[in-house]
Amino acid sequence: MMRTVSSRCCHSPGPFSDGRKHPLHSAIYRRQLSVRATAGRNAQIGGKEATGQHHRGVVIMPGLGNSKNDYKALAELLTQEGLVVEIAGVNRVDWLRNAAGVVDINYWKGTLNPQPTVNWYLKRIDDAVNSVKTQTDGAPVTLLAHSAGGWLSRVYLLSKGTTGIDRLVTIGSPHSPPPQEAKVMDQTRGILTYVEQNCPGRFHSSIEYVTVAGKYIEGAGLRDQGASIAQKIVGAGYQQVCGNARVWGDGIIPIEAAHLHGADQVTLDGVYHSPLGAVVAVDGKTGRPWYGSPEVLPKWIHHISDTNESDSIVEVGNTLPPNL
Numbered sequence: 001m002m003r004t005v006s007s008r009c010c011h012s013p014g015p016f017s018d019g020r021k022h023p024l025h026s027a028i029y030r031r032q033l034s035v036r037a038t039a040g041r042n043a044q045i046g047g048k049e050a051t052g053q054h055h056r057g058v059v060i061m062p063g064l065g066n067s068k069n070d071y072k073a074l075a076e077l078l079t080q081e082g083l084v085v086e087i088a089g090v091n092r093v094d095w096l097r098n099a100a101g102v103v104d105i106n107y108w109k110g111t112l113n114p115q116p117t118v119n120w121y122l123k124r125i126d127d128a129v130n131s132v133k134t135q136t137d138g139a140p141v142t143l144l145a146h147s148a149g150g151w152l153s154r155v156y157l158l159s160k161g162t163t164g165i166d167r168l169v170t171i172g173s174p175h176s177p178p179p180q181e182a183k184v185m186d187q188t189r190g191i192l193t194y195v196e197q198n199c200p201g202r203f204h205s206s207i208e209y210v211t212v213a214g215k216y217i218e219g220a221g222l223r224d225q226g227a228s229i230a231q232k233i234v235g236a237g238y239q240q241v242c243g244n245a246r247v248w249g250d251g252i253i254p255i256e257a258a259h260l261h262g263a264d265q266v267t268l269d270g271v272y273h274s275p276l277g278a279v280v281a282v283d284g285k286t287g288r289p290w291y292g293s294p295e296v297l298p299k300w301i302h303h304i305s306d307t308n309e310s311d312s313i314v315e316v317g318n319t320l321p322p323n324l
Contacts, residue, residue, distance in 0.1 A: 056139050056305045057084040057132030061125060063147025063172070063274070067092040070275045071146070074292035081301070084135050086128040088149075094120065101189065112190040114155045125156045133164050142167040142304050146291070147253070147273070150175060150211075151188070151195050158199045162206055169210040169303055171291040172253050172273045174241055175260045182243025202262030210303040212291060213258035214250030214271030221245045251277070266300050 058078055060071045068087040075085045101107045101117035115122075125143075132141055141164050145153040150173020157165065177192040178184050186192060202209045219235030220227030224246075227235075234252075235245030242257045249255050252273035259265045272278055272290045281287030281295075289296045 055082075055136075057086070057136045057141045058144050058304060059125065059128045059132055059141060060085065060087045061143065061145040061149030061153055062088060062090045063149050065092065065095055066090070066146065066274070066276070067094075071292070073275065074297075077292070077294060077297055078301075078304070083304070084132055084139075086132045086135075088121075088124040088128045090121065090124050094124075107189045110186055110190045111193070112188070113194050114152075114191045115159065118152060118155065118191075121152055122156050122159065125153065126160060129165065138164065140164065140166040142169060144304065145170045145173055147172050147174075148188075149173065151192055154195050154199050154203070155191075157204055157207065158195075162204050166206065167208040167210070167304070169212065169300075170258075170260070171212045172214060172250050172258060173211065174253050174257045175211065176242075176257055178241060178243040182239070184240050184243055187240060201260055209260055209263035210266060210300075211259045211263045212266040212268065212300050212303070213253070213255045214273060214291065215248045215255060215267055215269045216250045216272050216288075218248045219245045219254070249273075264303065266303065268296060268299055271296055 060068075060075060062068060062071060068090055071087050075087055078085045097120045098117055101112055104112060104117070106112045129141060129143075133139075143153045143156075143165060145168065150170035153168055153170070154175075157168070174192065176196060177186045177188070177190075217234050218231060219238040220231035221235060222232050222245075224232065224235075232245075234249070237252060238247055238249055238254045239245040241252075242254045244254070244256075247254045247256060249258070250271060250273040255267055259267075268291070270289070271293075272288045275290050275292060277288065278290040278293055279288035280293075281289075287293075291297075291300075
């Protein structure tokens, strides 16, 4: 049964790729993260066991248009927690490979199957999974999928199997096609429909499913009076994903589309969709954190490996972020 607790994201500065000290390098911050993640257990979440052996691997799967380099920051944070992390070897230019689907008549009919169009991405996942398995001597693996990586990971599990993988955590991922009555174009050209029909919801009983959504901005219709330009632009995007402009989401993916039936559902207030648009808070000013920001990660990191922490996080705030 899904349980809910409230959680708000705080904002704190601290990039770590330019030599400045990262917040997670702070002993106090690391202790706070560990306590939140383990709910009082003595072992640090994602850390090494007493034997010194890694007990879990994590494979990060980039979202549409993203590259592996966009997730180095997140990978560093997870590595600091003792997890063995691999990022699927996806470069930005690789996404042009999806254009191969346009020669398939099903692309134009909106009934496209994922294979062979996304076989290149599935191969990158497979390479990363095998690498992590080797490094951890067969320890269980979590698939951590961002945006389109979420439904691509479901295709991977369906086609390649679940051996060695016991958890799928998606962040800001669209999991369902827009309803037919919405009369909008499915941006996956039918692949999401295929996924829903062939591996719906919590399809694999051996896999722990967790879906993480962000509640960053409420969309609006183009003619809605009193709505900001940002809300109208975001609303147009939401409508293409779920058929409704007037919903909350992370700025790209509506909350209702980001959750999967049967999964532990985590909704975080004030969290933006992508690392590319994330803004670090500086001098007390409000930033724009994404799922992998250091001030957000402690809210959901336990879902990567801690089976004893299954509470969903739901936040009901309704304040438009001041930087939009």
